[in-house]
Amino acid sequence: MGEALALEGIGRAFGRTIALDGASCVVRAGTVHALLGENGAGKTTLMRIAFGMLTADSGSLRVQGAEVRFTSSREAIARGIGMVHQHFMLVPAMTVAENVALGGRGRVDRDAIAARIRSIGTESGLTLDPDAAVAQLPVGAQQRLEIVKALTHDARILILDEPTAVLSPKEAAELMGWLRRYADGGGTAVLITHKLRDAFSVADDITVLRRGRTVLSALRAELDEARVVRALIGDAPLTSPAPATRIFGMTAPPVLALRCVSYVDARGVTRLRDANVEVHAGEVLGVVGVEGAGQRELLRLLAGRLKPTSGRVERPDSVGFIPEDRLHDALIPALPLTENLLLAEAGRLRGLVDHAVAQARTRSVIEASDVRAEGPDTPAASLSGGNQQKFVVGRERQLAGAALVAENPTRGLDLRAAARVLEEIARPSGEPATAVVLHSSDLDEVLSVASRVVVCFNGTVREVPWPVDPTDRTPFTRAMTGTS
Amino acid sequence: MTDALLALWDGAFGSSYAVWSATLVRATPLLLVGLAVALAFRAGVLNIGAEGQLIVGAIAATVMALAFDGLPRVLMVPAMAIAGALAGASWAGIAAWLRRRFGVLEVISTIMLNFVALALVSWVVRGPLQEPSRIYPQSPTFGEAARWPFLISGQRLHLGFALGIVLAIASWFWLARTASGLRVRLVGASARAAESAGGVDVARTTFVVFLASGALAGLGGAAEVGGVTWALYEGLSPGYGYTAIAVALLARLDPRCVVASAILFGALDAGAAAMQRDAGVPAVIVQVFVAAVVLAVLAGTQLQSAARARTATVRAEEL
Numbered sequence: 001m002g003e004a005l006a007l008e009g010i011g012r013a014f015g016r017t018i019a020l021d022g023a024s025c026v027v028r029a030g031t032v033h034a035l036l037g038e039n040g041a042g043k044t045t046l047m048r049i050a051f052g053m054l055t056a057d058s059g060s061l062r063v064q065g066a067e068v069r070f071t072s073s074r075e076a077i078a079r080g081i082g083m084v085h086q087h088f089m090l091v092p093a094m095t096v097a098e099n100v101a102l103g104g105r106g107r108v109d110r111d112a113i114a115a116r117i118r119s120i121g122t123e124s125g126l127t128l129d130p131d132a133a134v135a136q137l138p139v140g141a142q143q144r145l146e147i148v149k150a151l152t153h154d155a156r157i158l159i160l161d162e163p164t165a166v167l168s169p170k171e172a173a174e175l176m177g178w179l180r181r182y183a184d185g186g187g188t189a190v191l192i193t194h195k196l197r198d199a200f201s202v203a204d205d206i207t208v209l210r211r212g213r214t215v216l217s218a219l220r221a222e223l224d225e226a227r228v229v230r231a232l233i234g235d236a237p238l239t240s241p242a243p244a245t246r247i248f249g250m251t252a253p254p255v256l257a258l259r260c261v262s263y264v265d266a267r268g269v270t271r272l273r274d275a276n277v278e279v280h281a282g283e284v285l286g287v288v289g290v291e292g293a294g295q296r297e298l299l300r301l302l303a304g305r306l307k308p309t310s311g312r313v314e315r316p317d318s319v320g321f322i323p324e325d326r327l328h329d330a331l332i333p334a335l336p337l338t339e340n341l342l343l344a345e346a347g348r349l350r351g352l353v354d355h356a357v358a359q360a361r362t363r364s365v366i367e368a369s370d371v372r373a374e375g376p377d378t379p380a381a382s383l384s385g386g387n388q389q390k391f392v393v394g395r396e397r398q399l400a401g402a403a404l405v406a407e408n409p410t411r412g413l414d415l416r417a418a419a420r421v422l423e424e425i426a427r428p429s430g431e432p433a434t435a436v437v438l439h440s441s442d443l444d445e446v447l448s449v450a451s452r453v454v455v456c457f458n459g460t461v462r463e464v465p466w467p468v469d470p471t472d473r474t475p476f477t478r479a480m481t482g483t484s
Numbered sequence: 485m486t487d488a489l490l491a492l493w494d495g496a497f498g499s500s501y502a503v504w505s506a507t508l509v510r511a512t513p514l515l516l517v518g519l520a521v522a523l524a525f526r527a528g529v530l531n532i533g534a535e536g537q538l539i540v541g542a543i544a545a546t547v548m549a550l551a552f553d554g555l556p557r558v559l560m561v562p563a564m565a566i567a568g569a570l571a572g573a574s575w576a577g578i579a580a581w582l583r584r585r586f587g588v589l590e591v592i593s594t595i596m597l598n599f600v601a602l603a604l605v606s607w608v609v610r611g612p613l614q615e616p617s618r619i620y621p622q623s624p625t626f627g628e629a630a631r632w633p634f635l636i637s638g639q640r641l642h643l644g645f646a647l648g649i650v651l652a653i654a655s656w657f658w659l660a661r662t663a664s665g666l667r668v669r670l671v672g673a674s675a676r677a678a679e680s681a682g683g684v685d686v687a688r689t690t691f692v693v694f695l696a697s698g699a700l701a702g703l704g705g706a707a708e709v710g711g712v713t714w715a716l717y718e719g720l721s722p723g724y725g726y727t728a729i730a731v732a733l734l735a736r737l738d739p740r741c742v743v744a745s746a747i748l749f750g751a752l753d754a755g756a757a758a759m760q761r762d763a764g765v766p767a768v769i770v771q772v773f774v775a776a777v778v779l780a781v782l783a784g785t786q787l788q789s790a791a792r793a794r795t796a797t798v799r800a801e802e803l
Contacts, residue, residue, distance in 0.1 A: 305680070321681075329680040332673045334789075339670070346670050347683030349663035 002065065004029040004157050004188040005050060005081070010059035012045055012212075017385060017412040019045045021212040022059070027157070027190055027205070029064075032183045034191045034199035034220075037209035038232055038291055038441035039324075040411050043192045044086070046209065047159045050190075051083040052076035063157070082150025083159040086166075088142050092135035096128050096145055100152055113152075120151050125178060140171035158182070159190045164198055176202045194291040196225055196481070208232055211442075229290065229477045233443040254278035254314070255403050255435035256302050258461075261311030263297045271297040274311070275461040277454060279403070282433035284426050286450025288443055290480055293456040295439050296407070302437055303405040318348075320396030320404040322389075322425075324411060330392045333381035337373060337391060338362045340380050344399050361398065369394030369424055386417025393424045397434065405437045410445060422449055443476060455479035488765040495758020496751035502758075504639035509712060511750025512641075513538070513724045515648035516704030518731035518742045519655055520572075524697035526659060526737050528672040529690050533579060533594025534701040535725025536601035537572035541702025542709045543608060544571030546623050546716040549630035549709070550613065557629040561643065564630060564706050572702015573695045575601065580694035584687050590694070598725070606718055613716060622717035632711040644707025648743070651700065655739035668693055701725065730778045736785060749774065 005027040012020040020042045027033040037043045048054045050061060052070030061068055063079045070076045073083075090099050100117060101108045114130035121127040126144045134142060143163060150158055160179075164172040179189050180202050193199055199206055199220075206223055208216040208231040216223075216231035256279040263272040272294045279285045279302070289295040300306040301313055303321040323329040331340050341362045342353065362376035369390045373383050380388060389409060396404055406425050410418035425438060426449040440446050446453060454463045457480060464479050496507050517534045524531035531537075545564040555563065579597060582588035606621070608614075615624040632643045659665040670678040671689045678684040704724065709716055731749050735741035756770035 323680060328674070328676050330677065331681070332670065332677045335670075335673055339666075342666055343670055343677060343682045345682065346663070346667050346678060347685070349666065351663055352661055353663055353666055355661075 002029050003027065003062070004064060005190070006060075006062040007046060007050055008060050008062075010046060010049060010061075011057045012042075012049065012054065013057060018414065019212055020049075020056070022214075023209055023212055024059075024214045025190075025207045025217070027188060029188050030183055030186050031204035032179050032189045032191060032202050033205045033207065034193060034203035035207050035209065036193060036196070036199055036228065036232060038194060040408070040441075041209040041232075042212040043194075043209055044161055047083065047161065047190060047192055050076070051081055051159060053083075077153050077155070080154060080156040081159065082147075082153060082155030082157070084143065084146040084150065084161065084163060086161040086163075088146055090134050090142060090145065092133075094134060095130065096132050096134060096137075097130035099134055099145060100130075100149055116152055117148060120148055124148075124151060124182070126151075139166050140168070140174070143167065143171075143175070157188045157190070159192070161192045162194070163191070164193070164195065172198070196228060196290070199228070200225065210234065225481045226474070226477050226483065229481050230473070232290065233288070233441060233477075233480075234445070252280065254280050255316065256319070256405075256437065257314040258298070258301060258308075259312040259314065261301060261308045261313060263301060263306060264309045265297075270459055272301070272461070273459045275301075277302070277461060279435040279437055281402070281435050283451040284436040284438055284449050286446035286453040287437060287439040287456065288446050288453060288476060288480060289439075289456030291441070293480070294459045294461065295456040298456060298461060299405050299407050299437065299439055302403075316400065316402045318400040319402075320400040322392055322396060322404070322406040322409050324408040326389055326392055331380045331388060334379055336377045336379055337366070337383075338376040340391070341365065341376075341395055344395050365391060365394040365398055369397075370420075384417070386413050386420060389413065389417070389421045390424055393421065401434060403435045403437075407439050408441055409438070410440065410442070418445070425449070443473060447473070447476075457482045488759050488763040488769075491759040491762040491765075492752075492755035492770070494755075494762070496755035498758075501639070502754060504636055504641045506754035506757075507747065507751045508641050508645055509750070510753045511746045512645045512648055512711065513704045513708050513721070514728055514731050514749050515652065515743060515746035516644065516707060517701045517724050517728035518735065518746050519648070519652055519739055520697040520700035520704065521728045521732035522735060522737045522739055522742050523655055523659075523668075523700065524693060525732060526672045527668045527690050527693040528675060529694050529697065530591045531576065531579075531594055531694065531697050531701075532591055532729070533576065533597050533725070534697070534704075534728050535721060535723065536594065536598035537575045537698045537701035538705035538708070538721055538725050539598075539601040539605050540575045541568035541572040541705030542716055542720055543605060543613075543705075544568050544702065545706035545709050546613060546626075549626045550623065553627050553629075555629055557633070560629045561632055561710065564632075564710050565647070565703055568702045568704075568706025569699040570702070572705065573699040575702070576694050576698020580691050580698075583694070584691055602718075605716070605720070609717055615715075620717075623715050626710070626714045630710060631714055632707065640712070642707070642711030644704075644711045647703070647707065648746070651703075652739045652743050659739065664689075664692075701728075730774065734778055734781050736781075 003026055008024045010020050010023045023042055023046050025035060025046060035043050049056045052073045052075050097110060097113045097117060101113050117128055117130045126148050128145055128148060163175055167175060183189055191203060203220050206218060206220050207214060208228060210232060258275045258277045261275045264270050275298060287295050287298060297306060301308055303319045304315055305321060327333060332343060338358050342358055359376045366373055371391045372387045409421050409425060413421060422445060425436060438446060452463060454461050455476060464475050467475050495502055497503055517538055520534050521531060544567040548564045548567040575597060579590050579593040582593050583590050609621045609623060613623040615622055635641045635646060659669055667684050667689050670682060671684060671686050675686045679686050708720060713720060727749060731745045732742060735745040752770050752774055756767035759765050760767040
């Protein structure tokens with residue numbers, strides 16, 4: 001079998017953030033290829049480059065063996081590539097046929113389009129009523145429409161971005177079945193996903209991206225789940241043994257605690273079930289888990305950003321929180337640092353705001369956390385990603401000395417900046433020392449600073465004790481895949 | 485050409501009458517309504533309905549003036565101002581509630597409410613508030629007590645202007661120095677960050693600002709009937725609510741600058757009338773000029789902030 005699509009040594013940066021750093025992915029014709037990676041690993045960026053939505057800064061792209069350089073999706077479509085985006089690109093007010101006709105040129109021949117949709121329906125099994133309004137279609141049918149749209153453009157290589165995220169389990173199983181048949185019939189599909197189960201159920205080949213690099217690429221038959229998880233979250237050997245547990249006064253009551261806490265989201269899905277967690281002053285509790293295992297909710301419950309559905313949360317009035325998406329959730333890039341400092345306490349402030357005091361406090365955060373910035377009046381946007389994050393860490397520590405919760409704090413940072421940010425987060429400070437909760441999708445990162453580690457799997461939380469050999473990570477990866 | 489510009493200047497600033505009885509009088513509603521727009525925009529509330537809020541404010545002040553005819557002036561003037569502000573706030577409150585409850589875009593709801601307000605004023609001046617002879621579509625002329633005091637004897641500049649200056653300073657102080665003003669600015673800059681990092685109640689903040697904005701616009705309407713026309717009629721506002729958007733944007737949404745911006749627009753308005761009369765140049769030319777100025781200022785602001793971001797980035801890299 002020849003290669004259908006090959007991306008080699010692809011690099012791509014967005015401003016200061018490096019999304020792809022020499023990523024490669026070779027897709028054989030007639031196969032389903034799973035592209036795995038945690039949030040922000042670069043999966044979607046890589047495939048958007050293959051689909052011509054983005055251009056690569058470096059590296060090469062081959063389609064059916066021919067070297068190409070796309071400047072728009074139109075060119076990719078002409079080469080037989082189709083992409084189904086995670087968020088559907090449909091016009092709800094229009095009919096199925098009209099949505100298919102969009103993007104064409106010249107006159108619209110309604111009958112011809114309807115006939116084409118019907119013939120694709122019989123060939124591929126993706127049946128749709130051409131006259132149905134898209135807004136009335138269930139999500140599964142909307143996704144079928146997205147695929148049909150690609151097939152009407154004679155796509156021979158289909159890229160699906162997290163296609164099962166919006167589907168019910170039954171619809172997802174149907175889609176996986178369809179993909180298998182599509183590939184067996186000679187089609188080629190790339191499945192972007194973070195769900196191991198999807199990858200293992202349907203893929204022939206698996207490529208794993210981590211931090212913008214390809215860390216694993218192999219036939220599915222040669223892989224097991226634990227190996228893929230290690231690739232997803234990092235399996236470089238630890239250079240130093242795990243730090244000695246810094247637990248002072250375990251007898252004192254915990255600073256943060258969840259007592260039998262469950263959380264059900266707005267869609268009725270139980271995200272966290274009967275979780276029990278304690279965090280004491282002076283320790284760093286590491287939280288690990290594959291995407292969607294419940295750690296997101298766990299962190300927000302501890303930080304007081306979510307209310308539990310049942311159970312009890314014990315926490316100080318204010319808990320410092322470092323959300324994953326700092327540019328949108330933690331900072332207002334256009335405003336000066338002083339106002340970004342005030343931002344964190346804006347909800348609680350009363351009366352007048354003393355700017356001189358706020359400026360002085362901003363200066364002290366800049367100094368204490370070693371933020372490289374001109375001064376308190378510089379807009380946050382002008383700082384580098386690492387310095388922005390150090391500022392956020394310093395700010396949260398200053399406001400809420402007792403407890404700090406951090407979610408993927410090194411995302412999008414280069415290694416040096418990441419190391420500095422981790423150092424800031426884990427640095428013991430205050431009296432009594434801060435209780436820190438750290439989650440990262442990078443296992444190494446968590447293990448390098450945590451005193452204890454809890455693992456989220458499918459909504460349950462349990463502590464995994466340090467193994468006798470501190471460089472051994474199988475207990476953690478097994479807990480993350482539920483195989484222990 | 486020079487004739488036209490000289491006429492424009494004379495009409496706006498050429499005499500004490502031009503300054504105190506034309507320019508600043510015309511600037512008064514623009515000042516109050518410009519503040520209303522600036523405040524709303526600072527919180528990210530796109531209140532395009534200041535025109536409607538101004539009209540209902542004028543109606544409410546008229547009702548107050550006519551219904552409580554016997555009140556002494558010291559009570560009547562504040563009562564009219566309060567009635568106007570409350571009516572404007574309520575009118576804005578409809579759109580604010582629709583946004584909060586159903587997520588209706590305020591751009592659409594406020595502009596629609598403008599037309600409702602226009603229809604409302606057409607009805608009241610032909611119905612419940614029509615003058616006793618029932619000939620003209622306007623209210624009876626207010627009694628002495630309901631006419632707002634002049635600031636300078638012999639000139640038409642009235643209390644509304646002083647009120648506008650005080651409120652401009654108060655608005656600036658609120659935004660720049662108080663905690664709730666800080667919340668307003670943060671919500672306007674990034675509602676998402678204000679909510680997630682600061683725990684700011686975004687829905688509540690925008691609701692309050694929306695009402696405050698409506699109150700200022702309504703007060704502008706009350707000041708216009710109480711200080712200038714002394715009666716309610718249909719064409720009361722030649723689109724002050726829309727011009728106020730330009731006033732606010734030209735001031736870059738800074739309440740202090742709204743004062744200067746409103747005076748500039750008032751001067752252009754006063755001067756345009758004089759220019760048409762004395763030099764035969766159509767007053768519309770001034771509107772073309774005004775639109776060009778606003779576009780230039782907005783483009784300039786964009787370019788400037790882009791340049792500032794670039795230099796700041798370079799400096800950060802050097803550090």
